[in-house]
Amino acid sequence: MDIKICLIGKGNVGTSLIELLKEKSEILNEKFNLNIKMVAIVEYDGALINEDGINLEEVLSKGERFRELPYWKVDSKPTDLYKKLDINICVEATPTNPNTGEPALSHIMEALNNGINVVSSNKGPFYLKYQQIEDLAKNNNLIVKYEASVASVVPALSIADCLIGNQITRIKAILNGTCNYILSRMAAEGITFSKALKEAQELGIAETDPTLDIEGFDAAGKLVILANKLLGWRKTIKDVKIKGISKITPQTIELAKSDGLIIKHLAIVDEDELIVEPRLIERDSPLNISGTLNVMELQTKYAGPIVLMGRGAGGPEAASAILNDLINIVKKRG
Amino acid sequence: MDIKICLIGKGNVGTSLIELLKEKSEILNEKFNLNIKMVAIVEYDGALINEDGINLEEVLSKGERFRELPYWKVDSKPTDLYKKLDINICVEATPTNPNTGEPALSHIMEALNNGINVVSSNKGPFYLKYQQIEDLAKNNNLIVKYEASVASVVPALSIADCLIGNQITRIKAILNGTCNYILSRMAAEGITFSKALKEAQELGIAETDPTLDIEGFDAAGKLVILANKLLGWRKTIKDVKIKGISKITPQTIELAKSDGLIIKHLAIVDEDELIVEPRLIERDSPLNISGTLNVMELQTKYAGPIVLMGRGAGGPEAASAILNDLINIVKKRG
Numbered sequence: 001m002d003i004k005i006c007l008i009g010k011g012n013v014g015t016s017l018i019e020l021l022k023e024k025s026e027i028l029n030e031k032f033n034l035n036i037k038m039v040a041i042v043e044y045d046g047a048l049i050n051e052d053g054i055n056l057e058e059v060l061s062k063g064e065r066f067r068e069l070p071y072w073k074v075d076s077k078p079t080d081l082y083k084k085l086d087i088n089i090c091v092e093a094t095p096t097n098p099n100t101g102e103p104a105l106s107h108i109m110e111a112l113n114n115g116i117n118v119v120s121s122n123k124g125p126f127y128l129k130y131q132q133i134e135d136l137a138k139n140n141n142l143i144v145k146y147e148a149s150v151a152s153v154v155p156a157l158s159i160a161d162c163l164i165g166n167q168i169t170r171i172k173a174i175l176n177g178t179c180n181y182i183l184s185r186m187a188a189e190g191i192t193f194s195k196a197l198k199e200a201q202e203l204g205i206a207e208t209d210p211t212l213d214i215e216g217f218d219a220a221g222k223l224v225i226l227a228n229k230l231l232g233w234r235k236t237i238k239d240v241k242i243k244g245i246s247k248i249t250p251q252t253i254e255l256a257k258s259d260g261l262i263i264k265h266l267a268i269v270d271e272d273e274l275i276v277e278p279r280l281i282e283r284d285s286p287l288n289i290s291g292t293l294n295v296m297e298l299q300t301k302y303a304g305p306i307v308l309m310g311r312g313a314g315g316p317e318a319a320s321a322i323l324n325d326l327i328n329i330v331k332k333r334g
Numbered sequence: 335m336d337i338k339i340c341l342i343g344k345g346n347v348g349t350s351l352i353e354l355l356k357e358k359s360e361i362l363n364e365k366f367n368l369n370i371k372m373v374a375i376v377e378y379d380g381a382l383i384n385e386d387g388i389n390l391e392e393v394l395s396k397g398e399r400f401r402e403l404p405y406w407k408v409d410s411k412p413t414d415l416y417k418k419l420d421i422n423i424c425v426e427a428t429p430t431n432p433n434t435g436e437p438a439l440s441h442i443m444e445a446l447n448n449g450i451n452v453v454s455s456n457k458g459p460f461y462l463k464y465q466q467i468e469d470l471a472k473n474n475n476l477i478v479k480y481e482a483s484v485a486s487v488v489p490a491l492s493i494a495d496c497l498i499g500n501q502i503t504r505i506k507a508i509l510n511g512t513c514n515y516i517l518s519r520m521a522a523e524g525i526t527f528s529k530a531l532k533e534a535q536e537l538g539i540a541e542t543d544p545t546l547d548i549e550g551f552d553a554a555g556k557l558v559i560l561a562n563k564l565l566g567w568r569k570t571i572k573d574v575k576i577k578g579i580s581k582i583t584p585q586t587i588e589l590a591k592s593d594g595l596i597i598k599h600l601a602i603v604d605e606d607e608l609i610v611e612p613r614l615i616e617r618d619s620p621l622n623i624s625g626t627l628n629v630m631e632l633q634t635k636y637a638g639p640i641v642l643m644g645r646g647a648g649g650p651e652a653a654s655a656i657l658n659d660l661i662n663i664v665k666k667r668g
Contacts, residue, residue, distance in 0.1 A: 020499075020636060147496075153637035155496030162481075162489030162496065165354075165657030284624065286643060302354060303487035303651040307643035309620060317637040323499030 001033055003330055004053075004087050006040035008078055008107050009094035010066065013121050013148070014041070016315030017091065017322050022056040024323070034330060039085045040076075041066075044094075044103075047076035051085060078107055082114040089117045089329055091322060096124040098212055098221070105129060112136045112144065117333075119325040121318050123149035127221035127237040130228045143332060145325035150222040151175060151294040153317035154310040157229045158324070163300065168230045170299040171269040175222040177292030177312045178206045178213040179245050179265040183253075183278075184290040187262065190250050205292055215244035216265070216276040223267040223274055230298065235274060243277035256280055262288050335367055337664055340374035340421050342412055342441050343428035344400065347455050347482070348375070350649030351425065351656055356390040358657070368664060373419045374410075375400075378428075378437075381410035385419060412441055416448040423451045423663055425656060430458040432546055432555070439463060446470045446478065451667075453659040455652050457483035461555035461571040464562045477666060479659035484556040485509060485628040487651035488644040491563045492658070497634065502564045504633040505603040509556040511626030511646045512540045512547040513579050513599040517587075517612075518624040521596065524584050539626055549578035550599065550610040557601040557608055564632065569608060577611035590614055596622050 037053035101124035294312030371387035435458035628646030
């Protein structure tokens with residue numbers, strides 16, 4: 001079966017997806033009789049377009065100079081392409097404005113309005129307009145998936161299908177690797193917050209402007225999506241009580257330690273509340289993970305807690321989650 | 335949609351399933367438009383039968399005296415019922431002979447031969463005859479699911495659908511709660527194997543004859559199913575190298591501890607090998623879980639390890655996994 005996709009955004013995640021599709025094309029064909037043709041790769045200023053499927057190897061070999069390829073069309077807009085190229089699935093992986101969800105939000109709504117299924121690695125549109133996006137997809141009999149938007153390779157959202165006979169009642173999670181790295185380093189070395197942050201920035205773990213991470217906004221956005229998807233809520237990021245980690249001192253951490261406890265930046269779904277804040281946990285709690293990992297503890301109604309853990313960020317990690325969404329859309333549309 | 339099921343085996347798991355179906359019948363109706371009618375509950379010496387759906391509350395209120403109900407038919411055999419009752423899905427939850435997989439194996443093969451989908455909580459048939467069962471299901475265009483057979487509520491098998499865009503290359507797991515409990519107690523208290531085993535037996539964690547658990551046979555069976563389902567292998571339990579934990583002494587554990595290591599009974603898929611044996615792990619490994627929990631570390635080709643953890647045994651836990659399988663069969667059959 002031929003599936004035509006377009007990719008919007010050729011950044012870290014987009015490029016990893018191109019690499020993964022190139023590497024897996026044979027296996028996808030053998031195992032799922034699936035021939036994924038990327039017919040457009042769209043950037044803010046134009047697009048690579050080939051109706052018969054872009055040569056991915058060629059695009060990769062060009063690196064950042066992909067605009068030199070002869071099939072680069074300046075100023076092509078996603079909406080023009082949707083209509084012209086008979087696209088089945090649109091993959092959205094642009095950098096997003098965290099307050100507006102744009103341009104991802106428009107790309108997603110336009111794709112759905114044009115009868116195209118969507119896979120997104122962006123969380124912004126979903127912590128802002130979850131209900132509107134899901135309703136639009138449903139009304140147009142389309143599928144929208146966004147596994148990569150929460151905890152990357154950890155199947156934080158699709159695990160819902162594996163627990164459909166159960167009922168998730170509460171969630172405790174660590175959804176931001178930067179915060180967890182900083183707190184882990186402060187606890188291990190007794191260093192200050194600002195020193196740990198600087199170290200994380202030097203290692204490329206924290207961004208130059210780390211505000212969204214350390215003040216909890218990033219984790220809050222992911223938490224909204226988790227609650228909506230796993231518990232059927234319809235919240236937005238405005239509903240989250242958020243406290244960051246920038247005021248935590250080595251003394252606070254030492255005090256907790258002397259009681260055998262650890263300070264972690266938790267994202268919590270409980271009763272009807274969404275909370276992101278530093279909390280004390282036991283040393284042997286499954287949430288006591290170090291480094292940049294993500295972890296989720298799902299409390300179930302019938303069978304205790306289920307814990308999932310893995311890498312919460314990275315290009316190949318997100319690409320692998322996107323490919324999973326792609327295959328599952330094809331299987332459902334079968 | 336009406337779905338007719340029969341339950342074979344009214345033990346701990348079977349009874350938990352009856353309770354769960356009773357409790358969830360309204361939600362299943364609302365959420366999935368699904369009306370699960372249990373038309374037969376089969377035991378070794380007969381069956382409760384009601385073509386219009388058995389009153390589950392009545393069965394539960396009778397407890398062990400369910401054979402007194404007027405619709406108990408002595409000597410009814412599953413095969414007779416398959417033909418007569420127009421059953422969609424057969425749930426197999428009998429006690430199994432670990433060496434032959436019987437009577438579960440026959441029940442499953444007969445159901446598939448009669449055009450009936452199967453959900454099983456028994457692992458025996460699958461570590462002995464995986465290929466034969468899957469082939470029969472495929473050739474008859476039927477579905478056979480057995481999520482409850484490995485790590486109970488942990489979605490050890492259905493997680494495959496969540497990682498379809500990735501590739502699992504290796505597995506390390508703790509799949510037997512009894513062994514893990516004994517080793518945890520030996521490490522925490524410095525007691526001998528036999529004392530820890532006795533304690534586990536008194537608490538109902540270990541069975542009167544604990545051989546299958548402590549010699550690794552139980553974990554080996556689950557490991558075979560994991561490797562077959564997640565890596566596409568076609569092994570049987572004969573292919574597993576098995577070592578138990580009965581020869582581990584407090585001295586060995588103490589020696590490991592002095593190097594900062596822990597002894598755990600691991601089930602391992604690596605290269606083309608299946609191994610169950612005591613192994614040393616780091617103290618901060620995600621596999622360092624205590625008590626009777628189960629844990630799996632799936633090494634993926636594209637995105638590092640993914641860890642899953644949860645309760646690996648218990649009636650409600652297994653029932654919840656069975657219900658998950660039931661709903662997913664119905665969803666696939668649409």
